[in-house]
Amino acid sequence: MIIAVDGPAASGKGTLATGLARHYGLPHLDTGLLYRAVGLAVATYMDSTMFEAAAIAAARALDATQLGDIEALTSAETGVLASKVAVIADVRKALFDFQRQFAQNPVGAVLDGRDIGTVICPDADVKLFIRADSKARMERRARQLEKRGAVVDRYALYHQIEERDARDMLNPHGGFYQAQDAHLLDTTLLDIEAALRAAIAIVDRTMALKAGG
Ligand SMILES: Nc1ncnc2c1ncn2[C@@H]1O[C@H](COP(=O)(O)OP(=O)(O)O)[C@@H](O)[C@H]1O
Numbered sequence: 001m002i003i004a005v006d007g008p009a010a011s012g013k014g015t016l017a018t019g020l021a022r023h024y025g026l027p028h029l030d031t032g033l034l035y036r037a038v039g040l041a042v043a044t045y046m047d048s049t050m051f052e053a054a055a056i057a058a059a060r061a062l063d064a065t066q067l068g069d070i071e072a073l074t075s076a077e078t079g080v081l082a083s084k085v086a087v088i089a090d091v092r093k094a095l096f097d098f099q100r101q102f103a104q105n106p107v108g109a110v111l112d113g114r115d116i117g118t119v120i121c122p123d124a125d126v127k128l129f130i131r132a133d134s135k136a137r138m139e140r141r142a143r144q145l146e147k148r149g150a151v152v153d154r155y156a157l158y159h160q161i162e163e164r165d166a167r168d169m170l171n172p173h174g175g176f177y178q179a180q181d182a183h184l185l186d187t188t189l190l191d192i193e194a195a196l197r198a199a200i201a202i203v204d205r206t207m208a209l210k211a212g213g
Pocket residue numbers: 007008009010011012013014015016140141143144187190191192195
């Protein structure tokens with residue numbers, strides 16, 4: 001079974017994908033980490049004319065060992081860099097095979113990101129599109145960063161998330177939209193447990209319908 005989980009920044013898709021993977025005993029790939037690793041690798045080229053070429057080279061050379069430094073990868077600054085490399089078509093192309101290969105695991109997989117249900121796994125068995133109110137998402141991300149000791153300017157974080165969402169939604173190579181057969185799950189008023197219960201109910205119902213049950 002392949003489960004695709006897409007949604008905007010800090011909507012809770014990673015948390016849900018992790019919970020679904022545990023519940024169904026499936027491997028999980030947070031595809032945002034791939035873009036973040038490429039962004040981090042070219043951070044020093046940020047204002048250079050070589051940014052695009054460096055990002056394409058970094059995406060082509062990416063390997064799993066670069067996905068270990070979770071603290072650096074998941075910082076807000078790396079998120080911005082990730083969304084800047086994510087608009088480069090050849091970066092997306094270079095990361096496509098890694099994600100497809102992961103999805104082809106014989107036991108199935110859970111992948112979360114922006115374009116899983118639309119581009120990476122258009123034939124996924126179950127597609128979830130997660131949404132949550134912008135302020136709720138900002139507050140969740142702020143608390144997540146504060147737990148790690150970061151000092152967070154909520155006003156700046158709110159605008160950074162809005163800007164990143166806009167860049168992702170307008171990305172002509174991005175595929176970031178709700179697939180026609182995706183189930184919308186709004187987690188604004190749900191805590192983590194309730195959101196996971198709702199996601200499991202959607203997966204079970206969809207699989208039962210597919211099996212003719
Ligand atoms: N339904 C929820 N209610 C409250 N907090 C949540 C919920 N879902 C996720 N979180 C928290 O919000 C933060 C961002 O969640 P995460 O899964 O990393 O989002 P995403 O992968 O969409 O960026 C994490 O600290 C997570 O524990």
